[in-house]
Amino acid sequence: MNSKIYPLFIFIVLSTLLFSCGSNDTTLRKNITGNAGELVVVISKDAWDKEPGNVIREILAQPQVMLPQEEPLFDLIDVPHNAFKQIFKTTRNILQTSISPNVDKEGVKFTDDVWAYPQATVQISAKTPEKFVELFNENKDKILSYFLAAEKERNTMNYNRVHEKAVLNTLSQDFGITMKVPPGFRIVKQAKDFIWIQYDTPEIFQGIIIYIHPFVSDSAFTINYQLPIRDSILKAQVEGPTDGSYMSTEKRLDQVFNVQRHNGNYAAEMRGLWRLENDFMGGPYVALSELDVANQRVINAFGFVYAPSKEKRNLLRQVEAMIYSLKLNNQKDNDKLNKQEELEINVEG
Numbered sequence: 001m002n003s004k005i006y007p008l009f010i011f012i013v014l015s016t017l018l019f020s021c022g023s024n025d026t027t028l029r030k031n032i033t034g035n036a037g038e039l040v041v042v043i044s045k046d047a048w049d050k051e052p053g054n055v056i057r058e059i060l061a062q063p064q065v066m067l068p069q070e071e072p073l074f075d076l077i078d079v080p081h082n083a084f085k086q087i088f089k090t091t092r093n094i095l096q097t098s099i100s101p102n103v104d105k106e107g108v109k110f111t112d113d114v115w116a117y118p119q120a121t122v123q124i125s126a127k128t129p130e131k132f133v134e135l136f137n138e139n140k141d142k143i144l145s146y147f148l149a150a151e152k153e154r155n156t157m158n159y160n161r162v163h164e165k166a167v168l169n170t171l172s173q174d175f176g177i178t179m180k181v182p183p184g185f186r187i188v189k190q191a192k193d194f195i196w197i198q199y200d201t202p203e204i205f206q207g208i209i210i211y212i213h214p215f216v217s218d219s220a221f222t223i224n225y226q227l228p229i230r231d232s233i234l235k236a237q238v239e240g241p242t243d244g245s246y247m248s249t250e251k252r253l254d255q256v257f258n259v260q261r262h263n264g265n266y267a268a269e270m271r272g273l274w275r276l277e278n279d280f281m282g283g284p285y286v287a288l289s290e291l292d293v294a295n296q297r298v299i300n301a302f303g304f305v306y307a308p309s310k311e312k313r314n315l316l317r318q319v320e321a322m323i324y325s326l327k328l329n330n331q332k333d334n335d336k337l338n339k340q341e342e343l344e345i346n347v348e349g
Contacts, residue, residue, distance in 0.1 A: 029117040032092040036154075036314045039074040039093040039147060040084075047099055048078045052132045056095065059140045060147070064313050065256055066271040067284050071313040074147065090116040092154070093147050098125040099132050106131060108139045110146055118157065120150035155321035158182070167197055172329060175210065176292075177299060180325040194237055204307035206319050209238065215296045221268045223257050226289060230302065235277075245279035263327060264338050266291040274304050284312055286320045293341075294333035301326055 034040075041048070041056060061072040079088050088094075094114075109123040122143055126132035136143070159180035167185050171177050174190070181197060188196045188207075198207035211233050219225045231248050238247035249255070250273035259268045267290040275282035285304040292299055303319035305312050328334060 029113060030090050030115065032116045032119050032154075033087075033090045034092050035075070036092075036151065036317070037073075037075050038091060039076055039095060040088050040091040041076055041078045041095045041097070042081060042084045042088075043078055043095075043097045044099070045078075045080060047097065047129060047132070050129065052097065052099065052129050052136070053078070055133050055136050055140075059136075059144055060095070064316075066253075066273060067312055067316070068273060068282065069312075071311055073144070073313075086115075089114075090119075092116075092119055093150065094119070094121040095143075096121065096123045097132065098123070099127075099129055101127050103127050106135065108135055108143070110142075118150070118154055120147055122146065151317060152321050152324065155318050156180070156325055159322060159325060170195070171210070175212065175299075176295070176329045177210075178325075178327045178329065179208075179210075179301070179322065181208065181322050189237060191237065194233065196238065204305070204310060204315065206315055207304050207306075208319065208322060209234070209302040209304075211300050211302070212297050213300075215291060215293070215298050220298050221259055221266065221289065221291075223255055223270065226268070226270065226287075226300075227251075227255070230287075230300070240276040240279045240281065242279050245276045248275060248277050249273075249285075250275045250282065262288065262290050262324070263331060263334075265293070265328070265331075265334055281306060283307065284316050286316060286323065288323045288326065290326060290328075292328050292330070292334060293337045294328075294330050299326070299328070 039060060043053065043056075047053060057076065060074045061076050063070045064073050074093065077091075103125045106126050107124075111121045111123065113119050114121050124132060124135055126135055159182060162183060163180040164183050164185045167181050167187065168178060170187060170190070171179055175195065182199065184199045185197050186199070188198055190196075193212040194210070196207065196209045198205055211230075213229060227249055234247040234249075240246055253273060255270050255272040257268065257270050259266075261267060267288060270287045270289070272285060273282060274285045283304060283306045285302060287300065287302045289298055289300045301323035303316075303323045305315045305319060307315055
């Protein structure tokens, strides 16, 4: 099987799939409309042109980190209150504003599935523009996280509903993990503790590389430890289309790195750009490294996008949802060890 990267690779659009749900409450609702990443802001023109609109744009339309070309976190569509009709009410993400002295109760409210499913809505009520700005700034991180999580969850729901069973079975049998990827993903190359999967189109591709290495110390969850391991594996396993070319991490920009928990396990996320050495291909990536403490190993999922001259934000978010669907087959064993670790920390503390 050919294991070289060619610029005839993957893209799959699942964000427009229709959802259904088992409960009577959700099946009666309409399906969400609009494109992935769109967010309707219900606001008066005066407020949109002044400080309330400024703070909304500053947070919700700020640039997505680590893309080769600038793209906003969300594509904002401002809609006056009197124009907020049914055509907009089924949009996937909605921010409603109410700025008036007649507001009864000031505050921020988060509500799922008001007019459609699966929908995320935030309502901000304030008596004055100044109070609106104050409320928005106090809750900006929560608001942003809420809408981003909703975007990821929609992709995850799609992949749970329809996924590539051949890849799922291989990951479970040979690597002891599960990961949901859309139909059409194929295994490009597999070796010991390594697998590369992707989906091709004539213009773009999305790919995921999973590799495993032993857990030797906490330093395994640092940039200085992870980058050399990743680059050595990419150089050995992922060749480019020209002689002597291979995949690597772009190091002229600092990586964005966060330590976190995933499925209750110790984990780290890294974002940045990848490139081909001795060639001209490149694009954004997002990587998840997760500790399987029961087996004393670190599982790394490296998701990347190649889409020259095209927007990449939504493509990368799709890959992100795929790698975050990662689950360990032996999670129950890890849960016991993680719980024991938390008890020890609490006792020592």
